[in-house]
Amino acid sequence: MSGKVTISLAVNGETIEALVAPRTTLADFLRQDIQLTGTHTGCEMGVCGACLVLLDDRPVHACLMFAVQADGCAVETVEGLTHRRAIDDLQKAFHERNALQCGFCTAGMLVSAYGVLASGDELDRDSIRDALSGNYCRCTGYESIVDAIETTARLRRQHMEKEEA
Amino acid sequence: MNAFAGSIDRPNSYIGRSVSRPNAKRLLEGRGRYVTDLVLPRMLHAAFVRSPYAHGKIVSIDIEEAKALSGVRAVFTGEDLASICAPWTGTLEHFTNMKSPPQVPLPLEKVMWSGQPVVLIIADSRAVAEDAAELVIVDIEELPALADPVDAMSAAAMSKELADNICFATKLDSGGVEEAFDAADTAVEQSFIFGRHTAVTLEPRAIVADYDPSENRLTAHHATQTPYQFQDVYSRHYGIPEANVRVIAPDIGGSFGMKLHVYHEEMAVVGASILLGRPIKYVADRMESFVSDIHARDHRVTGRLALDRDGRITAMDVDDVTAIGAFSSYPRTSAVEGNQVIRLMGAPYDFSSYRANLSVVFQNKVQTSQYRAVGHPIACAVTECLVDAAARELSLDPFEIRERNLIPDSSYPRTSPTGYQFEKLSHQVCLARLKSMMNYDALRVEQAGLREKGILRGIGIALFVEITNPSPAFYGVGGARISAQDGAILKLTPSGEVHCSISVTEQGQGTETIIGQIVADQLGIDREKVRVMTGDTDTTPHGGATWACRGAGIGGETALQAARKLKANLLAVAGLILQAQPGELDIRADWIVETVTGQQRISLAEVARVAFFRSDTLPPETQAQLSVVHHYAPQGYPFAFTNGAQSCLVEVDAETGFVKILKHWVVEDCGRIINPLLVDEQVRGGVVQGLGAAFFEECLYNEEGQLTNGSLADYLVPMACEMPDIEISHVETPTRDTELGAKGCGEAGTAAASAAAMNAVNDALVGHGAVLTQIPMTPTRILKALGTI
Amino acid sequence: MKARAFDYMRPKCVQEALEAFVRADGDASYIAGGQSLVPALALRLQAPGLLIDIARLDELRGLSVAGGHLRIGATTRHCEILGSDLVREHAPLLARAAPFVAHPAIRNKGTFGGSLALADPASEFPAMALALDAIIEIASVEGSRRVGAGDFFIDLYETALQPGEIITAVYVPLASAKTRTAFDELARRRGDYAIVGAGIDAEMQGGFVERMRIAFLSVGSTPVRVGAVEAALTGRQLTPQAIRQAQDVLGTELDPVGDEHTPPEMRRHLARVLLGRLLGRLEANV
Structure with a gap:
């Protein structure tokens, strides 16, 4: 029983072939097997949001699935989003607004923010808070994070309006 | 006034400026380096078998099957580690007659709380270690658990080393209390319950202990606030020379006081690394955190206030019983919170008769100890709720009764009836500022209008005093080897940049940023040319690190004085090169300039080049000192007290007991502000921890001493949707004890948020016959208070 | 862990x-x-x-309308329910409940069939399946069978599913022009399991209740239909008096359990409050 399984998946645009134990969560696989330690684990039961990654472009908890389940999927982490410069504006807004302190929740916050900004929905402070409802932060009190996402949404909207005009 | 002269307009003037944190960028890109991330060659992983009972006698432990499991490298029980680790006892000498049983990494005879680690498994992976933990058979004879603190006070001692279950008891009495209550026109009395809660840092506790027997050297990569304290602890308890112990605290995923206590697991893991000669990693999982991280609060307080007919407070009398678990924590003890509770009571107010009784009690639960705003929220809530109760009794507006009782801003220095010395506080200014920023009168009008429609809004205010910049009076006088001083090394690089290594530490509050601001400001160089390093006992001088609000006040002053020392050395060398008097030179924008004209004479980089590479061109006998080391210990007042005022606006749904927090305001005075952006975010984060305590957070135990909500799904931390926007304003009253004038701000938010929230809920419920004096104020408790259920 | x-x-x-x-x-x-x-x-x-x-099996996917029912493939994710026009049109009660299911990232992965199979009494979708009188299609090695939601939830985490059986799809009767729905829950924090929650699926004509199904979550060991309350309201207008009477009936019909945060009487009280609020806004369908 419990022999290792070969999986193939795209992580941050790179194809990864790996041999994993079925019980290895995607979070542990990312952090330990391929050293993408930007994704964190805070509860290992899907309630803190620190481990959020994009699975086929949607935020999911990397602690709530096993790496074997991601076979054939595309996974993107904060490292990948950074590398392809998909969240430059968001990171800048977080930095300027000091929307992080210890930084442990930050990758999850960015992934949630990426998801809600990509949804195309009109965002107000309540809807941003709603999008963050599963992301725990002990340091900031959330307001600065909401501010940073609100700023990013506004700048993106202005940018789009300028493009259209 | 302190000699600090900062003009925000001059070049490289950084003190008082909102700048973002240079070290936050890598955290934003997923490039943080937390202990949790660390992998070392030959590293093994630890897991623990824990006691299922709150109290019991260990009959036998069978580890054979676990040891035989493939991938398991060692299994340790109490004796294995007790034989190499000196026991520790959490007492302080200045707490007279304080006592606590000695502690060892893993228990030898008895388990004292549910979740106590009993057996340590070391394996190739955490998963295998957990597999092995399931195979250990621990036979424990269950003993009756002491869960209730009041029962524990009179019950037989649960530790064989002690005669009873009282850890510490003390009284304060200024005299005149009975007489004041006899003479009072009004007296109010309330009994309060403050629930146990816990820090819930998002990164759990983590350590990689790496002992190298060839050099008798221990390196501990440890997620802690206080590397030097642990260097001392590991050295003394494991008998390794202090210089051979290196503690590295890299990026830390939150701490809030929780990560500066000695835990059994970390001590056991260090011992295992010594026994095995290999690096061992232990990261508490969230379930373990709930049963092994220190908890906080857990107070039952009765308080009463005597007032004259004008609503002036004449006396205060309090009794605090606090339960701390089975042991007093080490080395800071579990009595500091209670001590601060009884000494901070009534702190903003002008009265002289005070009496307090404190009982610190053992019970069969995990230890409580210092967590953000130690004691402040309890003292503040008791005081401010009693003041509001008195205001209701006397039909006075909450602002009015406080205005009548505050210590006038003009009357400092003052000594409180509890013995605290206040250098200068600003209650009157803060209270007036709060009233105007929240538009108090308009809120009251709105509240009255909504009340007619059946909508219950409440406005609560609370004033606080915060303890910051502690001197050796805090721990040193009690015999604890915890430093009140800090040290910094400043080095000029040959390119004219500055490297600063300093003993204060970073957990995200922005320590490195403000130290960089101060150094750059004082040296007159670009902030980007200052590199700040913290958190490594091998590369920074010994110091207290970051706790109890001392990073800015003490660490900042250390950096300031060090920078001035380096600047003097730089100007001396420049004077020799330029054949000018150093006193006529200054540094601005990375250049040595003439002080009066501002004319640029020589760049700092050129000074460095000459001094490092062409010392032959300097006058004979010249030895340029381009690195300096400087230590600073606070002198003067034992603590730098700060103050402020908060208000909370809530809406209570009287049918469901649910409360919506609509808004929160804070005015605070932390003296000289180094970086307003960072101060504001410290305050916001602190407020939310206080609101969490007020409405959500509580470690719930059953009568058997079992924690019944020990998971992040069941223990309710404050989340984004339930927390309000928080408006902040500052008053600046610098301390004159330092050049910098900075005091702390880290506890301010937490100190008074729950008090303001309690007063807000009770304000909303005025006329409904309900007064809440227990936190968290859950919907159930609110409906019970209302008599609905 | x-x-x-x-x-x-x-x-x-x-x-x-x-x-x-x-x-x-x-x-x-x-x-x-x-x-x-x-x-x-x-x-x-x-x-x-x-x-x-079984997450990737095509047979278990998809939302479609056929034979007077909305077919929800078992592995339809919560986020798909939330974003679906078909659901909004044909099963509006599900669309109302969907935003209350956990948090966005959970909704991106959790499945409708999985939620029913687990049958957590605090979950929204099992209770709504009950309120919608949905039919659950189950496969086993012996073949396929269908079970009404009313017969599906048996006890705590216990359903009509036998070991080895798989839910393949859920069939929800299509809403009509007369359909009125309401959903709400009282949770300590957004996305938490609710202390109590309820959904109503009714048909109303000229202000009168022609048919009503009400299901509660978090009030027992299974999702709970309150037949006596439904009966008390059927054929009536939702006047304040009728609503009060329905609340009184509910008080006798529910027998909720307590937990570490909430005693049973709190649950019963909140269920009454919630029922009143939902009935109060049912006709307006808001």
Whole structure:
């Protein structure tokens, strides 16, 4: 029983072939097997949001699935989003607004923010808070994070309006 | 006034400026380096078998099957580690007659709380270690658990080393209390319950202990606030020379006081690394955190206030019983919170008769100890709720009764009836500022209008005093080897940049940023040319690190004085090169300039080049000192007290007991502000921890001493949707004890948020016959208070 | 918090999955979204020897309308329910409840069929399946069968599913022009399991209730239909008096349990309040 399984998946645009134990969560696989330690684990039961990654472009908890389940999927982490410069504006807004302190929740916050900004929905402070409802932060009190996402949404909207005009 | 002269307009003037944190960028890109991330060659992983009972006698432990499991490298029980680790006892000498049983990494005879680690498994992976933990058979004879603190006070001692279950008891009495209550026109009395809660840092506790027997050297990569304290602890308890112990605290995923206590697991893991000669990693999982991280609060307080007919407070009398678990924590003890509770009571107010009784009690639960705003929220809530109760009794507006009782801003220095010395506080200014920023009168009008429609809004205010910049009076006088001083090394690089290594530490509050601001400001160089390093006992001088609000006040002053020392050395060398008097030179924008004209004479980089590479061109006998080391210990007042005022606006749904927090305001005075952006975010984060305590957070135990909500799904931390926007304003009253004038701000938010929230809920419920004096104020408790259920 | 070791397989069709379960002699679990199963494994509350991953089976997917029903494939994710125009049109009660299911990232992975199979009494969708009188299609090696939601939820985490059976789809009767729905819940924090929640699916004509189904979550060991309350309101207008009477009936009909945060009387009280609020806004359909 419990022999290792070969999986193939795209992580941050790179194809990864790996041999994993079925019980290895995607979070542990990312952090330990391929050293993408930007994704964190805070509860290992899907309630803190620190481990959020994009699975086929949607935020999911990397602690709530096993790496074997991601076979054939595309996974993107904060490292990948950074590398392809998909969240430059968001990171800048977080930095300027000091929307992080210890930084442990930050990758999850960015992934949630990426998801809600990509949804195309009109965002107000309540809807941003709603999008963050599963992301725990002990340091900031959330307001600065909401501010940073609100700023990013506004700048993106202005940018789009300028493009259209 | 302190000699600090900062003009925000001059070049490289950084003190008082909102700048973002240079070290936050890598955290934003997923490039943080937390202990949790660390992998070392030959590293093994630890897991623990824990006691299922709150109290019991260990009959036998069978580890054979676990040891035989493939991938398991060692299994340790109490004796294995007790034989190499000196026991520790959490007492302080200045707490007279304080006592606590000695502690060892893993228990030898008895388990004292549910979740106590009993057996340590070391394996190739955490998963295998957990597999092995399931195979250990621990036979424990269950003993009756002491869960209730009041029962524990009179019950037989649960530790064989002690005669009873009282850890510490003390009284304060200024005299005149009975007489004041006899003479009072009004007296109010309330009994309060403050629930146990816990820090819930998002990164759990983590350590990689790496002992190298060839050099008798221990390196501990440890997620802690206080590397030097642990260097001392590991050295003394494991008998390794202090210089051979290196503690590295890299990026830390939150701490809030929780990560500066000695835990059994970390001590056991260090011992295992010594026994095995290999690096061992232990990261508490969230379930373990709930049963092994220190908890906080857990107070039952009765308080009463005597007032004259004008609503002036004449006396205060309090009794605090606090339960701390089975042991007093080490080395800071579990009595500091209670001590601060009884000494901070009534702190903003002008009265002289005070009496307090404190009982610190053992019970069969995990230890409580210092967590953000130690004691402040309890003292503040008791005081401010009693003041509001008195205001209701006397039909006075909450602002009015406080205005009548505050210590006038003009009357400092003052000594409180509890013995605290206040250098200068600003209650009157803060209270007036709060009233105007929240538009108090308009809120009251709105509240009255909504009340007619059946909508219950409440406005609560609370004033606080915060303890910051502690001197050796805090721990040193009690015999604890915890430093009140800090040290910094400043080095000029040959390119004219500055490297600063300093003993204060970073957990995200922005320590490195403000130290960089101060150094750059004082040296007159670009902030980007200052590199700040913290958190490594091998590369920074010994110091207290970051706790109890001392990073800015003490660490900042250390950096300031060090920078001035380096600047003097730089100007001396420049004077020799330029054949000018150093006193006529200054540094601005990375250049040595003439002080009066501002004319640029020589760049700092050129000074460095000459001094490092062409010392032959300097006058004979010249030895340029381009690195300096400087230590600073606070002198003067034992603590730098700060103050402020908060208000909370809530809406209570009287049918469901649910409360919506609509808004929160804070005015605070932390003296000289180094970086307003960072101060504001410290305050916001602190407020939310206080609101969490007020409405959500509580470690719930059953009568058997079992924690019944020990998971992040069941223990309710404050989340984004339930927390309000928080408006902040500052008053600046610098301390004159330092050049910098900075005091702390880290506890301010937490100190008074729950008090303001309690007063807000009770304000909303005025006329409904309900007064809440227990936190968290859950919907159930609110409906019970209302008599609905 | 690491799961015990297990084997993993990803069958190509439902039949293969069913056979694999039989071969494992019961020492197996199906995994679809895994949002409840994975924590249970991590906590070692469950430790099957084999995980059979059915998340990608085409047979279990899709939202479609046929034969007077909305067919919801079992592995339809919560986020798909939330974003679906078909659901909004034909099963508006589900659309109302969907935003209350957990948090965005959980909704991106958790499945409708998985939620029903787990039958957590605090979950929104099992209770709504009950309120909608949905039909649950179940596959086993013996073949396929259908069970009404009213017969599906048996006890705490216990359903009509026999070991090895898989929910393949759920069929929801289509809403009509007369359909009025309401959903709400009282949770301490957004996305938490509610202290109490309820959904109403009714048909109303000229202000009168022609038919009403009400299901509560978090008030018992299963999702709970309140037949006596439904009966008390059927044929009536939703006047304040009728609503009060319905609340009184509810008070006698529910027998909720307590937990560490909430005593039973609190649950009963909040259920009454919630029922009143939902009935108060049902006709307006807001």
